Amino acid sequence: MPLQSDGSWAGQVAFVTGGVSGIGLGIAQALSDAGMRLALSYRNEQYRDHAAAWFAQHGREEPLFVKLDVTDRAGFGAAADAVEAHFGAVHVLVNNAGVSVFGPTDEASYADYDWIMGVNFGGVVNGLVSFLPKIKAATGKRHVVNVASMAAYLSGPQAGIYTASKFAVRGLTESLRYNLAPHGIGCSLMCPGLTRTNAWDSALKRPGDFAGSGFAEPDRAELEQFGTAFALGMDPYEVGRKTMAGMDTNAGLILTHPEFADDFAEIYRDSLAALPDEPAPDGRLEIERLRREANRAAAAGKAIGLGDLT
Structure with a gap:
């Protein structure tokens, strides 16, 4: 059954990084359902065109599309100014863009750390520094959503740097929530589980500036096999609707997938036993x-x- 917003977000302006595909697009669609006006960052022209077609087909206002590399601080600042100039105010920031790159941590190079942390954590930092002054200056209902992953709680042998980046987003968001409350601004950490996206191919899009990887050369066939797991994931639109529902209640933590109860119970038991x-x-x-x-x-x-x- 579709999750519905309470309607109090109508007319508010949201900026979603990586908002033209995958989870970012699912969140953008849910925000649009709630009557919000949207600015979406993108890098891939084809994904942007696909997203524009969805909004047109559903009779929605076309978002403001902003080409952006989230590691580009000057570009992020310019994006924030452009969104404010276009709409007059900014009320919501969704830091969603990220890369899913895996490999044994003991073999990682500086380039691996710099790329993965630079996008997954640095991109969130850049969004906050660029947009928070504008969100604080706005009026009405306002919110920040930082998208992490269940990797913010669950580690694994192939995901060391990715996990570190998501743990970092978790810690930052949990603290930021306390800082934003006096300003009347909500703040949520959203941790999705397996979602039907193309995130599995991130290693094939490695920028030349970070070419010196300590991991083995990406094997497309192996990655495509890994991608079959993503095909079993949750619809990104459902993830987006659950995110919107969490924003409605100003939930500090938004968990979209139900299948992790055993993991949380084990974390709880092990933590208490370690005291x-x-x-x-x-x-x-x-x-x-x-x-x-x-x-x-x-x-x-x-x-x-x-x-x-x-």
């Missing part, structure tokens, strides 16, 4: 009490300073 079974001194207990209290106050909209933590 030393011994009493903690009163001084340390008091510092942690103050931390928890400050977090609750921040979530309720209070600006927290270092003085609130001691």
